[in-house]
Amino acid sequence: MTATLTRADVVAAASSKRRRRVPSWIAVVPLLVFVAVAFGVPAVAMLNGAFTVKNQTTGATSYSTANLTESLKGAYLTALIGSVKLSALAGALGTLLGLPLAQVVVTSRFRALREAVLTASGVLANFGGVPLAFAFVATLGNAGVLTTHLGLKDKGWDLYSFWGLVLVYLYFLIPLMVLTITPALEGLRTQWREAAQNNGATGVQYWRHVALPVLAPSLLGGFVLLFGSAFAAYATAAAMVGSSIPLITLQIADAISGNVLVGQENVALAMSLDMVLVAGLVMAVYLPLQRRSARWLDA
Structure with missing residues (x-):
């Protein structure tokens, strides 16, 4: 007996293939974006500020470990x-x-x-x-x-x-x-x-x-x-x-x-x-x- 494919079967098969092509990690992207914004940005700002030293005479800034050294004194x-x-x-x-x-x-x-x-x-x-x-x-x-x-x-x-x-x-x-x-x-x-x-x-x-x-x-x-x-x-x-x-x-x-x-x-x-x-x-x-x-x- 030869099976007859209906239009609905063809559409369902095509939709299933499209779903299989979508990587599963896509669902995690919103969480990764939230973590990057909520934790990554403050962490980068903290690291940048911790190593930034301002020259009081010229007002120029430079990177140094002076702040870390001072924090341990x-x-x-x-x-x-x-x-x-x-x-x-x-x-x-x-x-x-x-x-x-x-x-x-x-x-x-x-x-x-x-x-x-x-x-x-x-x-x-x-x-x-x-x-x-x-x-x-x-x-x-x-x-x-x-x-x-x-x-x-x-x-x-x-x-x-x-x-x-x-x-x-x-x-x-x-x-x-x-x-x-x-x-x-x-x-x-x-x-x-x-x-x-x-x-x-x-x-x-x-x-x-x-x-x-x-x-x-x-x-x-x-x-x-x-x-x-x-x-x-x-x-x-x-x-x-x-x-x-x-x-x-x-x-x-x-x-x-x-x-x-x-x-x-x-x-x-x-x-x-x-x-x-x-x-x-x-x-x-x-x-x-x-x-x-x-x-x-x-x-």
């Missing part, structure tokens, strides 16, 4: 080191406190509790800036509700200090760690614990020799993520401590507002480049750890 270097210390400490504490909380959520038999904690973590992980600073000032500031009620000021408590800022950062870093480490905890096989128990291992031995080695890449990756989040935070610290604690983000804000010496107008861009380099180093550590953890847990 004096108060600027102190602020960079202060941000690294604050971020490292807050990230480490957030990792240590977030892990057991996430484990309780994963092993809980109450589904409502699990969903409530994960939902709250998603909200609190993104709750920062001036509202967070105001909430802590009203609660634990010099005239805060808990400070006055518990007499914390007489006991040496000071919210507007390094440790006070660490406490505030933990408010959003611990929930972020819970969200980050929960999938890894869910990937731990029940058979691994059963095998360890059958061989006479205690709960501590199981965590020491089995669970923690498997979770190590995820834990380190979570720490790196928390470090980056704390390192880039600005509004909370600016609203709470101002310039009393040296932080690189606060120094950049001062430099942008004109609080620099003559001829150092682009030092703020150089400090921003320093932050980008630190963030790039953080991501260079985080991505391999994430891939390694995924291989372990998917095995």
Whole structure:
């Protein structure tokens, strides 16, 4: 029997051929254009400004590393080191406190509790800036509700200090760690614990020799993520401590507002480049750890 092609069949076949000729990457072009405009243009402007030096006598501009050199001296270097210390400490504490909380959520038999904690973590992980600073000032500031009620000021408590800022950062870093480490905890096989128990291992031995080695890449990756989040935070610290604690983000804000010496107008861009380099180093550590953890847990 000979098949008869109708006009509709011919049109459909031609349309299918045209669709196959269109490359699949065309659909990604709008996203690439948006990324180039939103991230590429500011990055190029920052690089150009960081290496541009203006001669105050002639007004001529030239490319030099003077701004980068200046950004790694004096108060600027102190602020960079202060941000690294604050971020490292807050990230480490957030990792240590977030892990057991996430484990309780994963092993809980109450589904409502699990969903409530994960939902709250998603909200609190993104709750920062001036509202967070105001909430802590009203609660634990010099005239805060808990400070006055518990007499914390007489006991040496000071919210507007390094440790006070660490406490505030933990408010959003611990929930972020819970969200980050929960999938890894869910990937731990029940058979691994059963095998360890059958061989006479205690709960501590199981965590020491089995669970923690498997979770190590995820834990380190979570720490790196928390470090980056704390390192880039600005509004909370600016609203709470101002310039009393040296932080690189606060120094950049001062430099942008004109609080620099003559001829150092682009030092703020150089400090921003320093932050980008630190963030790039953080991501260079985080991505391999994430891939390694995924291989372990998917095995």
